Amino acid sequence: MERGTLAGVPFASAGSGEVPLVVLPGLALRVGVPGDRQVRNVLSPLRGVGDRRRLVVLDRWPGLPDGLTLATLAARYAAALTELGAPVDVLGVSTGGSIAQVLAADHPHLVRRLALVSTACRLGPGARDVQAEIARLLGHGAVRAAGRAMAGSVVPPVLAPLARPIGWILAPVLVGGSRAASDLRLTLEAEDGFDLTLCTAPIEAPTLVVGGGRDRFYPRSLFEETARLIPHSQLLVRPRRGHVNVAGDRVVTAHLAGFFTAP
Numbered sequence: 117m118e119r120g121t122l123a124g125v126p127f128a129s130a131g132s133g134e135v136p137l138v139v140l141p142g143l144a145l146r147v148g149v150p151g152d153r154q155v156r157n158v159l160s161p162l163r164g165v166g167d168r169r170r171l172v173v174l175d176r177w178p179g180l181p182d183g184l185t186l187a188t189l190a191a192r193y194a195a196a197l198t199e200l201g202a203p204v205d206v207l208g209v210s211t212g213g214s215i216a217q218v219l220a221a222d223h224p225h226l227v228r229r230l231a232l233v234s235t236a237c238r239l240g241p242g243a244r245d246v247q248a249e250i251a252r253l254l255g256h257g258a259v260r261a262a263g264r265a266m267a268g269s270v271v272p273p274v275l276a277p278l279a280r281p282i283g284w285i286l287a288p289v290l291v292g293g294s295r296a297a298s299d300l301r302l303t304l305e306a307e308d309g310f311d312l313t314l315c316t317a318p319i320e321a322p323t324l325v326v327g328g329g330r331d332r333f334y335p336r337s338l339f340e341e342t343a344r345l346i347p348h349s350q351l352l353v354r355p356r357r358g359h360v361n362v363a364g365d366r367v368v369t370a371h372l373a374g375f376f377t378a379p
Contacts, residue, residue, distance in 0.1 A: 117129065117130050117152055117155065118130070119149065121177075122174070122195075122196035122197075122199045122200055123192060123195035123196040123198070123199050124177055124192065124195075124196075125174050125175075125176075125177055125192055125193060125195075125196040126147075126148045126149045126174070126175055126176075126177060127149060127172055127173060127174050127175075127196070128149045128152075128155045128172075128173045129170055129171060129172040129173070130155075130159070130170075130171050131167050131168075131169055131170050131171050132167070132169075132170050133168055133169035133170045135169070135203075135204060135205060135228065136169070136170045136171075136172050136200055136201065136204045136205070137162065137165065137169045137170065137171050137172070137204065137205045137206075137207065137376055138172045138173075138174055138197065138200070138204050138205065138206050138207070139158055139159060139162070139171065139172065139173045139174070139206075139207045139208075139209070139212070140174055140175075140193070140206065140207070140208045140209065140212030140213070140215050140216050140219075141158045141173060141175060141209050141210075141212045142209045142210030142211055142212055142234070143210060143211035143212075143300075143303060143304075143307075144175065145266075145290045145291045145292075145296075145300060146290070146291065146292055146296050146299075146300075147175065147176040147177055147178045147180070147296070147299050148175060148176070148177070148178065149173055149174075149175045155173055158173050158209075159171050159173065160363070160364060160369075161207070161209075161233065161363040161364065161368065161369055161372055162207065162369070162372060162373070162376070163369055164369045164370055164372060164373025164374075165372070165373050165376055165377060168377065169205075169376065169377075172200065172204075174193060174196055176189065176299065176303065177192070178295065178296075178299060179295065179299070180298070180299045180302045180303065181302075182302070184302040184303065184305070184306045185306050185309065186214055186215050186218045186306050186307060186309075186310050187218055187222060188306075189215050189218075189303075189306065190215055190218040190219040190222055190223065191222070191223075193215065193219050194219060194222070194223040194226055197219075197223075197226045197227075198226065202225070202226040202227075203225065203226055203227060203228040204226065204227070204228060205227075205228050205229040205230075205231075205376055206219065206220065206227050206229070206230050206231070206321075207230075207231045207233065207372070207376075208230070208231070208232050208233070208235060209233045209234055209235065209363060210233075210234045210235050210359070211235070211303065211307055212235075213232040213233060213234065213235025213236075214235055214239075214307050214310045216230060216232060216235075217230075217232065217235070217237070217310075217312050217315070217319065218310070218315060220319045220320070220321050220323075221312070221315035221316060221317055221318065221319050222315065222316055222317075224317070224319070224320045224321065227321045228321060229321055229322050229323070229324075229375065229376065230319065230321045230322070230323045230324075231323070231324040231326065231372055231375060231376070232323065232324070232325050232326065232342065233326045233327075233362065233363050233368070233372075234326070234327060234328065234331060234333075234334065234359050234360070234362055234363065235334070235342075236325075236327070236334045236338035236339055236341070236342045237311065237312035237313065237338065237341055237342040237345050238310060238311045238312065238313075238338070239307060239308065239310070239333070239334075240331075240333050240334040240335055240338055242332050242333050243333035243334065244308060246265065246266075246269045246333070247304045247307065247308060248304075248308060249265055250262045250265050250266050250269075250301075250304060251301045251304040251305050251308070253265065254297045254298075254300060254301035254304075255301055257294070257297075259287050259288055259291050259297055260284045260285075260287045260288065261284070262287060262291070262297075263283040263284055263286060263287020263288075263290065263291065264280045264281070264283045264284040264287070265280075265283070266283055266287075267279040267280055267282055267283025267284075268280040268283065269332075270359075270360065272358070312342065312345055313345065318345065318346065318347060319345075319346045319347075319349075320347070320348070321348070322348045322349070323343075323346045323348060323349040323350070324349070324350055324352065324371065324372070324375045325339055325342050325343045325346070325349055325350070325351045325352070326351075326352045326353075326354075326362060326363075326368055326371070326372075327339035327351075327352075327353050327354075327362065328353070328354055328355075328356075328357035328358045328359060328361070328362035328365075329353055329354060329355035329356060329357065330355075330356060330357060330358040331357075331358055331359040331362070332358065332359060333359050334359070336353055339351060339353055352367075352368065352371055354367060354368060
């Protein structure tokens with residue numbers, strides 16, 4: 117696995133191919149690209165692509181500025197894609213999908229095809245409430261309380277009573293120091309202001325929108341609205357999947373493979 121930076125953006129890549137397939141993953145507690153095992157997990161929805169493509173994971177960089185917006189993040193990612201040899205294909209997952217939408221709308225010449233998994237044209241009410249509370253706690257230095265809230269939100273409700281104490285205990289280790297907590301808070305606040313209808317132009321790239329019918333953060337109506345807002349798009353909703361596990365669904369991985377390997 118190759119690692120480095122592109123325009124100051126940390127990346128990890130594996131495989132080879134003429135047109136890179138770039139993954140913008142869901143929100144991690146810390147900036148930067150994690151270890152090899154976590155990178156493989158991020159790439160697992162693309163297992164149907166095999167070794168026919170160079171798969172590149174891009175993630176946030178440390179020391180994010182105050183007043184951060186997703187457009188700021190997307191502009192830096194655009195510079196990274198230019199160094200990578202754009203146009204490229206892009207897969208955005210959850211928060212990474214929000215950034216990917218801004219990237220494709222603001223920099224259409226860089227994105228050839230776009231897949232959006234567990235993300236929509238704006239945060240759903242559940243996601244907005246949870247992220248606002250976590251950002252508020254981080255802003256007050258309450259890292260443990262923020263970890264408890266985050267842990268309880270990402271597991272099924274029946275497991276939340278078990279997850280919350282674990283999040284409380286591990287938060288200082290997983291989040292890191294005050295700078296890392298600030299980076300996380302700024303990213304959450306930036307996504308809170310995201311709305312695809314406010315972007316400078318519609319997304320031009322052919323797009324696959326994927327959602328889970330049991331996603332607690334995004335209702336099905338938001339996935340459908342996202343597909344309507346993107347002219348060249350198709351929608352796949354897996355009724356029994358949630359926010360996290362839809363990416364590993366066999367039907368989803370097959371659709372992603374077909375979408376990204378088609379001529």
